[in-house]
Amino acid sequence: MAPNGNVYVANSISNNVTVISSATNTVLATVPVGAVPDAVAVAANGNVYVANRNANTVTVISSATNTVLTTLPTGGFPGYAAVAQNGNVYIANQTSNNVTVIDSATNTVVATVPAGSVPGVIAVAQNGNVYVTNTVSNNVTVINSATNAVLATVPTGGGPFGVAVAPTGNVFVGNSNSNNVTVISSATNTVVATVPVGAFPFSVAAAQNSNVYVTNANSANVTEISPLTVTTSPASPVCGQPVTFNISGGTPNGTAVVNFGDASPTVTVPLDATGSGQTTHTYTAGMFTATVNGNPTPVTVSTNPTTTTLSVTPNPSTCGQSVTVCATITPAPGTTTVPTGTVTFTLPDSQTQMVPVNASGQACFTTTALTTGTLxxxxxxxxxFTGSAAGTPVTVNPAPTTLTAQPGTIRLRLTPLPEFYIPTLSATLTTTSGMPVVGQPVTFTATTLFGPVNLGTAITDANGTATVHNAIVPVFAIATPFYTATFAGTACYTAATAHGILLFIPL
Structure with a gap:
């Protein structure tokens, strides 16, 4: 039908076109055309294009005046025609295996595009792609109407002829020799489904509700193909959480091809006797458009919230004790993917340590240098996965210590001046478990009638022993029977005191 409501009917035997007013259902005119006119297509500007099979021409009629504007040459045996959104008219030439492209604005041939063997029917998708069924080579040629270049050649069943594009963008091709319909996604130009129909499917038409109707010439019936219904659950999935695709309304005992819209491969889902099936897929975060037999299904996947829990074992602990610290990263329930990345631990003394998350979703480390405070x-x-944090108080108690003092001897030396001295004073500092305490000061003193006398201070070595050499003893202290070794204690170790015997053996 032309924009003004006129209807144009090609009369193949009388080589003319009848013009009917759709308003009054009366014949307005009879327009002579070429030999054996077949297909008719109307452009948006009102021009009518009639393919003349036996004349290898196209007659252009003005719908405003119902007069012939021009006659254009085509390839051999021009058949079906279609008009793209940009005004290009496409004519399938069955014996020359190509497509003639006419600019409806200038009524000139602008291109000749190669097709497969015996091109038949033409349909144009919403995105401007032109689909030409090739009856003998069993495929469809896809032409870009913007460039008139071949985008793809898509395999079909046997003897493809009728073709229609549904509002979903799927292209339905009736295969007359294999009694099925090939469904092609116009977005990807790939086959998304094959639907069995009746015997010798010939014509294909798509309704506005996306139902597709296929006439089956040899079985004398019509197959109705309904669009699939696809729902996903959960409705608001998070990353790493399996998304279930629930499919219904398909062909009983047929299949559904699911493209998840990411880099993963497509899967074929078997449908049961009711035309229903199910499959699951796990996404990363982002917005995706899955297609099920070419039907788009948007899926929005949010980042997965996490909870961090912290354990310190043992807690309380003793200074210097080996303590294991673990952070466990827990995502949303039902998640099958484990979080990755790192956990940064901040110790009570403000020192930090970065640890990777392992395959169990944990980050752990062991330390002997923990102090009291918040970790x-x-x-x-x-x-x-989103980030998260946790904190916990830790208590590190000072380690109990024991100090053991060794006996010392007061001696006399005469040179360079006479004086009393102790050659060696030593005391060993350990924890109550017997571990040496290293690097701590121990002070040695002697108690006399005149008060305490400092004999010296030394630092404990790797064995926990502090040693003072050649400690000078005043004359008034030579009768002191013992000395005292003192460790004042730290935040990590308790204080300790020990008494050692002093023997006066001057010579």
């Missing part, structure tokens, strides 16, 4: 763990997140 925090901060998970930085990754492309799939």
């Amino acid at each position: 925090t763990a901060s998970y930085g997140g990754d492309s799939c």
Whole structure:
């Protein structure tokens, strides 16, 4: 039908076109055309294009005046025609295996595009792609109407002829020799389904509700193909959480081809006797458009929230004791993917340590240098999981210590001046478990009638022993029977005191 409501009917035997007013259902004119006119297509500007099979021409009629504007040459045996959104008219030439492209604005041939063997029917998708069924080569040629270049050649069943594009953008091709319909996605130009129909499917038409109707010439019936219904659950999935695709309304005992819209391969889902099936897929975070037999299904996947829990074992602990610190990263329930990335631990003394998350979703480390205070763990997140943090108080008690003092001897030396001295004073500092305490000061003193006398201070070595050499003893202290070794204690170790015997053996 032309924009003004006129209807144009090609009369193949009388080589003319009848013009009917759709308003009054009366014949307005009879327009002579070429030999054996077949297909008719109307452009948006009102020009009518009639393919003349036996004349290898196209007659252009003005719908405003119902007069012939021009006659254009085509390839051999021009058949079906279609008009793209940009005004290009496409004519399938069955014996020359190509397509003639006419500019409806200038009524000139602008291109000749190669097709397959015996091109038949032409349909144009919403995105401007032109689909030409090739009856003998069993495929469809896809032409870009903007460039008139071949985008793809898509395989079909046997003897493809009728073709129609549904509002969903899927292209339905009736295969007359294999009694089925090939469904092609116009977005990807790939086959998304094959639907069995009746015997010798010939014509294909798509309704506005996306139902597709196929006439089956040899079985004398019509097959109705309904669009699939696809729902996903959960409705608001998070990254790493399996998304279930629930499919219904398909062909009983047929299949559904699911393209998840990411880099993963497509899967074929078997449908049961009711035309229903199910499959699951796990996404990363982002917005995706899955297609099920070419029907688009948007899926929005959010980043997965996490919770960090922190454990310190043992807690309380003793200074210098080996303590294991673990952060466990827990995502949303039902998640099958484990978080990755790192956890940054901040110790009570403000020191930090970065630890990777392992395959169990944990980050752990062991330390002997923990102090009392608050310990925090901060998970930085990754492309799939959000960050989270936790903190816990830790208590590190001072380790009890024991100091053991060795006997000392007061001696006399005469040179360079006479004086009393102790050659060696030593005391060993250990924890109550027997571990040496290293690097701590021990002070040695002697108690006399005149008060305490400092004999010296030394630092404990790798064995926990502090040693003072050649300590000078005043004359008034030579009768002191013992000395005292003192460790004043630290935040990590308790104080300790020990008494050692002093023997006066001057010579």
